[in-house]
Amino acid sequence: MDQQKALLFGAAAAxxxxxxxxxxxxxxxxxxxxxVSTPVTSFKRLQEGLFLYVHNVSPYxxxxxxxxxxxxxxxxxxxNPSHYPFATNLLYTAVDLLxxxxxxxxxxxxxxxxxxxxxxxxxxxxxxxxAVAASFLFNPFTLAAxxxxxxxxxxxxxxxLALAKASQGASITFIxxxxxxxxxxxxxxxxxxxxxxxxxxxxxxxxxxxxxPLSFTIVHAVALVVTLCGLLYVSALLMGSWxxxxxxxxxxxxxPDLTPNVGLWWYFFxxxxxxxxxxxxxxxxxxxxxxxxxxxxxxxxxxxxVATTLTGIFAVFTPYPSIADAALYLSLVPLFRHxxxxxxxxxxxxxxxxxxxxxxxxFYHLWIYAxxxxxxxxxxxxxxxxxxxxxxxxxxxxAVLRDELDVERPELRGKEVARx
Amino acid sequence: MPLAEGASAPVTSQSSSTTSSAAxxxxxxxxxxSTRQPPPETKESIWVRRLVVLSFWLVVLLLGLPVWWxxxxxxxxxxxxxxxxxxxxxxxxKPVFPLRVAVEAxxxxxxxxxxxxxxxxxIDDLNxxxxxxxxxxxxxxxxxxxxxxxVVSDGTRVTTDDEDIALAVRLIPVETxxxxxxxxxxxxxxxxxxxxxxxxxxxSSTGSPLASFxxxxxxKIFEEEQALxxxxxxxxxxxxxxxxxxxxKTLSAEKTAEIERQFTRALKYASTYHxxxxxxxxxxxxxxxxxxxxxxxxxxxxxxxxxxxxxFTVDTQVQLYAEFSPSIHRPEHDESLNAWTLRKEDLSGFIxxxxxxxxxxxxxGPTVNFVLYVPGQDQSPLLIKENGGxxxxxxxxxxxxxxxPPLQDEGKQASTILTEDALAPAMHAFSNQxxxxxxxxxxxxxxxxxxxxxKRVRLxxxxxxxxxxxxxxxxxxxxxxxIPIPDAVAQSIDxxxxxxxxxxxxxxxxxxxxxxxxxxxxxxxxxxxxxxRSMVGQVYFPDEHKVAVYLPLLGPVAVPLLMAGLxxxxxxxxxx
Numbered sequence: 001m002d003q004q005k006a007l008l009f010g011a012a013a014a015x016x017x018x019x020x021x022x023x024x025x026x027x028x029x030x031x032x033x034x035x036v037s038t039p040v041t042s043f044k045r046l047q048e049g050l051f052l053y054v055h056n057v058s059p060y061x062x063x064x065x066x067x068x069x070x071x072x073x074x075x076x077x078x079x080n081p082s083h084y085p086f087a088t089n090l091l092y093t094a095v096d097l098l099x100x101x102x103x104x105x106x107x108x109x110x111x112x113x114x115x116x117x118x119x120x121x122x123x124x125x126x127x128x129x130x131a132v133a134a135s136f137l138f139n140p141f142t143l144a145a146x147x148x149x150x151x152x153x154x155x156x157x158x159x160x161l162a163l164a165k166a167s168q169g170a171s172i173t174f175i176x177x178x179x180x181x182x183x184x185x186x187x188x189x190x191x192x193x194x195x196x197x198x199x200x201x202x203x204x205x206x207x208x209x210x211x212x213p214l215s216f217t218i219v220h221a222v223a224l225v226v227t228l229c230g231l232l233y234v235s236a237l238l239m240g241s242w243x244x245x246x247x248x249x250x251x252x253x254x255x256p257d258l259t260p261n262v263g264l265w266w267y268f269f270x271x272x273x274x275x276x277x278x279x280x281x282x283x284x285x286x287x288x289x290x291x292x293x294x295x296x297x298x299x300x301x302x303x304x305x306v307a308t309t310l311t312g313i314f315a316v317f318t319p320y321p322s323i324a325d326a327a328l329y330l331s332l333v334p335l336f337r338h339x340x341x342x343x344x345x346x347x348x349x350x351x352x353x354x355x356x357x358x359x360x361x362x363f364y365h366l367w368i369y370a371x372x373x374x375x376x377x378x379x380x381x382x383x384x385x386x387x388x389x390x391x392x393x394x395x396x397x398x399a400v401l402r403d404e405l406d407v408e409r410p411e412l413r414g415k416e417v418a419r420x
Numbered sequence: 421m422p423l424a425e426g427a428s429a430p431v432t433s434q435s436s437s438t439t440s441s442a443a444x445x446x447x448x449x450x451x452x453x454s455t456r457q458p459p460p461e462t463k464e465s466i467w468v469r470r471l472v473v474l475s476f477w478l479v480v481l482l483l484g485l486p487v488w489w490x491x492x493x494x495x496x497x498x499x500x501x502x503x504x505x506x507x508x509x510x511x512x513x514k515p516v517f518p519l520r521v522a523v524e525a526x527x528x529x530x531x532x533x534x535x536x537x538x539x540x541x542x543i544d545d546l547n548x549x550x551x552x553x554x555x556x557x558x559x560x561x562x563x564x565x566x567x568x569x570x571v572v573s574d575g576t577r578v579t580t581d582d583e584d585i586a587l588a589v590r591l592i593p594v595e596t597x598x599x600x601x602x603x604x605x606x607x608x609x610x611x612x613x614x615x616x617x618x619x620x621x622x623x624s625s626t627g628s629p630l631a632s633f634x635x636x637x638x639x640k641i642f643e644e645e646q647a648l649x650x651x652x653x654x655x656x657x658x659x660x661x662x663x664x665x666x667x668x669k670t671l672s673a674e675k676t677a678e679i680e681r682q683f684t685r686a687l688k689y690a691s692t693y694h695x696x697x698x699x700x701x702x703x704x705x706x707x708x709x710x711x712x713x714x715x716x717x718x719x720x721x722x723x724x725x726x727x728x729x730x731x732f733t734v735d736t737q738v739q740l741y742a743e744f745s746p747s748i749h750r751p752e753h754d755e756s757l758n759a760w761t762l763r764k765e766d767l768s769g770f771i772x773x774x775x776x777x778x779x780x781x782x783x784x785g786p787t788v789n790f791v792l793y794v795p796g797q798d799q800s801p802l803l804i805k806e807n808g809g810x811x812x813x814x815x816x817x818x819x820x821x822x823x824x825p826p827l828q829d830e831g832k833q834a835s836t837i838l839t840e841d842a843l844a845p846a847m848h849a850f851s852n853q854x855x856x857x858x859x860x861x862x863x864x865x866x867x868x869x870x871x872x873x874x875k876r877v878r879l880x881x882x883x884x885x886x887x888x889x890x891x892x893x894x895x896x897x898x899x900x901x902x903i904p905i906p907d908a909v910a911q912s913i914d915x916x917x918x919x920x921x922x923x924x925x926x927x928x929x930x931x932x933x934x935x936x937x938x939x940x941x942x943x944x945x946x947x948x949x950x951x952x953r954s955m956v957g958q959v960y961f962p963d964e965h966k967v968a969v970y971l972p973l974l975g976p977v978a979v980p981l982l983m984a985g986l987x988x989x990x991x992x993x994x995x996x
Contacts, residue, residue, distance in 0.1 A: 275492075275904075276969055282487030283973070286479060293475035298468060 508891020686859030
């Protein structure tokens, strides 16, 4: 097992370092692609912020940098990536490997199949953790995000760590990684309720006496708030003012930068009447938020599944999604190998996603460089991309409900069902 | 919304035979499924479903509604609507034009006062226009040294420093000639009245020929101004066109038409005008003109005299090989005149807008264009067919002069530079055109009086324009409740009312220069408020269109939400 893991990680690291060194122009090429780098995760913008920060100018002055302030001291420790890219490349490779490690921990915990309150009837159907990690490490989307050095790789790492720690019942590290993930990109905060339930379930099943749910919730919520405030306070100390809030979270909330991306927001808001812009910003954000309580209540018995589905929803419905967010969701789906036989549209969904991933760059090229297409071309492809992910999300939801039914009423197993 | 169905509806089964059967067997399968009812839902799953539906509704109600309320609320700054309407209806301030006329007479004080009183009576009798009246005051120039007046020792000229004196009447006793007779000085606001001493009215008499003569003269001088002002009042001000109509001077139809022509010809008032003098020639000559010295001689003095009303900037240009517009008829050769002629109806198309670089506006103010066209030798002289003239005015745009080069002897080269002398006639034409473009009235003959008349006319039009703009804004605000009103508009309105009030005060005291300044600011502020950009964005957005904005996205979301909510409420009611 260890040998297998070492082999896998070694191969993944080798592939990354090979791509970094054999194609020195590849990182900056990918970093310029709208599918990979969004205004809030772009490495080029990070470098701009870094330059200003190193020269003692507020990094948010230029209106280019929209990422968390604490990334700056971290990256200023590394040598300048335009001259000595190796250290940065190594950092991103390590980030991916750590993420894969966290994913293996999640897979090993078995929480995707057997939780405290539910037990899938297909529990024997599962991939081992190395296979799950391989599907993360060798996913082309993950690779692209890593080579482009998008900072969403860091967010993904901390989300995976939070999942891993929650599925181990390790409260402190869980809260810490979730708060860092939220601090970096805000929307992972919505993962807190399902992961809290996950953490609670694991703790309850480990110990003889289940802790009181109320005090457990309060303690963890307070801890999360305290860590988040601590991170923000340190950022404010570092920046000398609170203006970074509007430049980072304000940008994510209010969408001032309408650079195209794979999401649905940018086109909608370029077309929006100015007077309704704020209203629809509210509607779109509430749409993202509204899934969380419903899913958490309905699938209370399978919190890890809820968290996975939420990452999928983030990959489709947040304002600045990139393929890195899609990679996170796609790498979590193999944890639910036992649901695959129940999914009805897996061929359609994978075909749609593949279709969008090939035609997306083509249509973007037609629009921006060749000039023979227009924005609608690219937007249509992002719609198809989002449709593909919606199919996966909806289909897997159907599968998980079907699986639940099989547990409740084993006599119906294998029979056709209809909703009434 | 993949979730709405998945999460809010439970999955239950039917017998395998029913669902796998073909569509034709539906009646059969219905019968079967009615015999084999699915087992009742467990209490737990019912409650989970209710909670899920409730959670969606809570998000909508607790977060969605406040967001909707907050983001679609239209900010409307408080406007003094009643005040604004009052201003537009002239309820706050009736503009009056009390003109002070200083009478200067080397008479005993008693006689002078007497003359003044009788003349004033005569003037008041003649005046039909209550808003505009003349008040005679005695300039005690001979008796006391009034600081504001200065008597030049030789007695030929009296300059009054006080700008608020509209006109000085100088009574000069003479022995010869027909008396009384009057002479209006062309370059000073002074009316010389010659009389014989026996024409001074006695204290007892109520009328005198001298008094009525002076009154007649004054009335004649200010007749056009009264006509202009009453025209303005009747067209722009609602109060005067309504019940109070008898107060206005009634104008004859032809007079109204004449004034209308003047107003349409003149440019809209601006605090700064930009003058462009352009020389166009279809050939390579003349390639230069002594425009600078010409402007200094002919135009600058004129502009200086207007400085109290508007400012001017000037630029010039020379364009060679610039043919006039090709869309009009080519000039025809007229044997009788030995000249090339342009038809009158083609004059409006003469300007070659496509090729001549006459920019519509440079800087802030409107541009007044003066085009000097020098035809080529082969088409010279070029005249207007109907009247043989060579210049015309384009209303609200500028003027054109065709300058025919002097006929050259054969073989001798035409001079390439237009000298000052050659330009003089053109400059006279331009000056006249500029005066009528600026709206300077035709009478009286004295330039300072014309200017002060123009000042009052401009002041009145600015004043009415500002107050009617405010009224329009007030009506707009009432008529369109959907437009937002930013704070900037409220501030502009405040400033407008303040400056209008100031202008009104100045008017009542007869200080027209100050009133003009305030009216100018008021008008600019009122325009700024009315044309505020963020307001008009919503004007064409009626409420019906909001349905089109909300429905496509929110409708599909709302339907499952509503249906699920209704279903849950129904089942709750049934159970209880």
